[in-house]
Amino acid sequence: MRIKEMFNLAWVPSILILGVVYVTYVLIGGVVFWELEGDLGQKDIGLLLLNKKNLLTRYSCLNQEGLEAVAQVVQEASKAGLSLKGNYTSDGFWKFTSSAVFAATVVTTIGYGNMSPSSTAGQIFCVFFALFGIPLNLVVLNRVGKYMLAIERNISDFLEGKTGRRRCTRFFVHLVSYLSGAVLFFVVPMIVFQLYEGWTFSQAIYYCFITLSTIGFGDFVADSNPDKVNPEWYSVFMASWIFFGLAWLSLLINHSIDILERLNTHFKQWWVGQKQEGESGGADVNNPDTQVEEEDEIKKPPITQ
Numbered sequence: 270m271r272i273k274e275m276f277n278l279a280w281v282p283s284i285l286i287l288g289v290v291y292v293t294y295v296l297i298g299g300v301v302f303w304e305l306e307g308d309l310g311q312k313d314i315g316l317l318l319l320n321k322k323n324l325l326t327r328y329s330c331l332n333q334e335g336l337e338a339v340a341q342v343v344q345e346a347s348k349a350g351l352s353l354k355g356n357y358t359s360d361g362f363w364k365f366t367s368s369a370v371f372a373a374t375v376v377t378t379i380g381y382g383n384m385s386p387s388s389t390a391g392q393i394f395c396v397f398f399a400l401f402g403i404p405l406n407l408v409v410l411n412r413v414g415k416y417m418l419a420i421e422r423n424i425s426d427f428l429e430g431k432t433g434r435r436r437c438t439r440f441f442v443h444l445v446s447y448l449s450g451a452v453l454f455f456v457v458p459m460i461v462f463q464l465y466e467g468w469t470f471s472q473a474i475y476y477c478f479i480t481l482s483t484i485g486f487g488d489f490v491a492d493s494n495p496d497k498v499n500p501e502w503y504s505v506f507m508a509s510w511i512f513f514g515l516a517w518l519s520l521l522i523n524h525s526i527d528i529l530e531r532l533n534t535h536f537k538q539w540w541v542g543q544k545q546e547g548e549s550g551g552a553d554v555n556n557p558d559t560q561v562e563e564e565d566e567i568k569k570p571p572i573t574q
C-alpha cells in the first residue's frame with residue numbers, strides 16, 4: 270500500500286471523525302460526572318470533618334494520634350474482611366468460596382480491589398495465574414458466545430422456514446434474546462442482591478453492569494460484608510452469573526460494534542460517492558473533449574431508414 274493511499278481523503282475523514290467523536294464523548298462524560306459528583310464530594314468531605322470533630326469532642330481521651338491508630342486498625346480489618354462489631358471473629362475473605370470468586374475476578378479482569386493477596390508467594394502466583402488465565406478466559410468466553418450466537422441463528426432459521434419472513438424473524442429473535450439476557454443477568458441478580466445485600470434497586474443494577482462490563486470499581490461488592498453470613502450457594506450463583514453474564518454481554522457488545530462498523534462503512538461509501546460525483550461533474554464540465562463530442566452529437570442529423 271502506497272503512502273498516498275494510506276492518507277487518502279476517503280480514509281482520513283472517517284478516522285478523524287471517529288477520533289473527535291470518541292474524545293468528545295469522553296469529555297462530555299467527564300463534565301457530567303464533575304457536575305453530578307463534584308458538589309457531593311465536597312459535602313462528603315465537610316461531613317467527614319464534622320464527624321471527626323464531634324468524635325474527638327465526645328471522646329476526650331482520644332486525641333488525633335489515637336484516632337489515626339483506630340482508623341488504621343479499621344482499614345486493615347476491612348482489607349482482611351474482618352468484622353469489628355461484637356466479640357467474635359469471622360473467617361475473613363480467604364474462604365474457599367470467596368477465594369474461588371476472587372480467582373474468577375482475576376481472570377475476567379474485573380478486579381474489584383476489595384481483596385488482594387498480601388503474601389509474596391500469593392502475589393507472584395497471582396501474576397502467573399492471570400498471565401495464563403486471562404487469555405484462557407477470553408478463549409472460553411468467545412467460544413461460549415459463539416455457541417449462544419449459533420443457538421440464536423438456529424432458532425432464527427427454524428422460524429424463518431416456518432414463516433418465510435427473514436427480517437421480521439431475525440428482529441424478533443434478536444429482541445427476545447436481548448430481553449431474555451437482560452432478565453437473566455440483570456433483573457434476577459438485581460432482585461437477589463437487593464434481598465441479600467440490602468442494596469437499593471438502582472445500586473444493584475449499577476453493580477450488575479459495572480461487574481459484567483469488567484469495570485469493577487469496587488464501591489459495591491457482593492458477599493463482602495463480614496457481618497453477614499450468606500448461604501454457600503450464593504458464591505456459586507455469583508461465579509455462574511459472572512461467567513455467563515460476561516459471555517452474553519460480550520455478545521451484545523460485539524453486535525453493537527458490528528452496527529457501528531456498518532454505520533462507519535456506510536458513511537465512508539457515502540463520502541467516496543460524493544467525492545466521485547464532484548470529480549466526475551467537474552471533469553464533464555471542464556473537459557474540452559467531452560464538449561466537442563457533445564457538439565458533434567448535436568450537429569449529426571438523425572438517421573433515416
